[in-house]
Amino acid sequence: MKRVIFIIIAILSVAYIAGTFFYFGRKKQPVLKCGEVEIVIKDGKDNKFLSDDDVVAYLKKKGVYPLNKEDVNTQTVEDALMKNEIVESAEVVQTVSGKIKIIVTQKTPVLRIFSPDGSYYVDKSGHTMPAVLGQAIYVPIASGNIEKSFAMTELYKFALFLQGDDFWNDQIEQIFVRSSKDVEIAPRVGSHRILLGSLDDYEKKLKRLRLFYEQVIPKMGWEKYSVINLKYRNQIVCTKK
Numbered sequence: 001m002k003r004v005i006f007i008i009i010a011i012l013s014v015a016y017i018a019g020t021f022f023y024f025g026r027k028k029q030p031v032l033k034c035g036e037v038e039i040v041i042k043d044g045k046d047n048k049f050l051s052d053d054d055v056v057a058y059l060k061k062k063g064v065y066p067l068n069k070e071d072v073n074t075q076t077v078e079d080a081l082m083k084n085e086i087v088e089s090a091e092v093v094q095t096v097s098g099k100i101k102i103i104v105t106q107k108t109p110v111l112r113i114f115s116p117d118g119s120y121y122v123d124k125s126g127h128t129m130p131a132v133l134g135q136a137i138y139v140p141i142a143s144g145n146i147e148k149s150f151a152m153t154e155l156y157k158f159a160l161f162l163q164g165d166d167f168w169n170d171q172i173e174q175i176f177v178r179s180s181k182d183v184e185i186a187p188r189v190g191s192h193r194i195l196l197g198s199l200d201d202y203e204k205k206l207k208r209l210r211l212f213y214e215q216v217i218p219k220m221g222w223e224k225y226s227v228i229n230l231k232y233r234n235q236i237v238c239t240k241k
Contacts, residue, residue, distance in 0.1 A: 144177035197231035
């Protein structure tokens with residue numbers, strides 16, 4: 001008799017547990033609605049290419065602006081932001097209250113390009129950015145017959161080097177690229193032309209040029225030469241005016 005009672009209790013317990021799981025499994029979870037959107041634009045103190053309003057307008061245009069929407073797919077919003085040419089990274093999170101926080105990191109330009117392919121910036125990661133950013137950006141300018149592949153590789157690395165060196169960042173104003181990828185640079189001080197040649201061993205070439213500036217120019221003056229040629233290995237060939 002006890003065994004029968006035990007079996008009945010066991011069956012009822014299993015049925016109760018199964019029924020509970022079925023009930024709560026079928027019960028709809030509360031719908032989470034986005035009642036507030038917070039936008040944070042990082043690294044925008046000096047160069048703010050994107051404003052909060054820009055982000056809102058962009059997401060509305062893409063049809064994924066989350067305000068007042070239910071069950072927002074944050075990944076969809078992130079994917080849309082990453083297609084913006086000014087955005088380097090994006091993170092979208094939703095709190096338990098339904099608030100959506102959008103954190104955007106902008107790209108950082110290091111070089112401005114003017115070429116037959118158009119005008120654009122190259123950022124610190126070697127990707128392009130649109131030329132219209134709503135404000136003037138003070139970075140080296142490169143012009144001439146510049147293919148995008150060259151701009152995003154060798155030329156971009158050269159620009160990063162210039163930006164990372166205080167002396168050359170202040171000294172070099174413009175870069176010219178000839179059809180053979182022959183590079184010429186224009187200094188801020190003096191009216192001479194600097195023929196760099198290819199970008200192979202540019203660090204060594206600029207090291208020789210800096211020694212020339214420090215040891216020869218103080219004696220001869222900035223206006224003595226019209227051309228300083230660094231193309232040849234371990235040499236500096238100067239053309240007098």
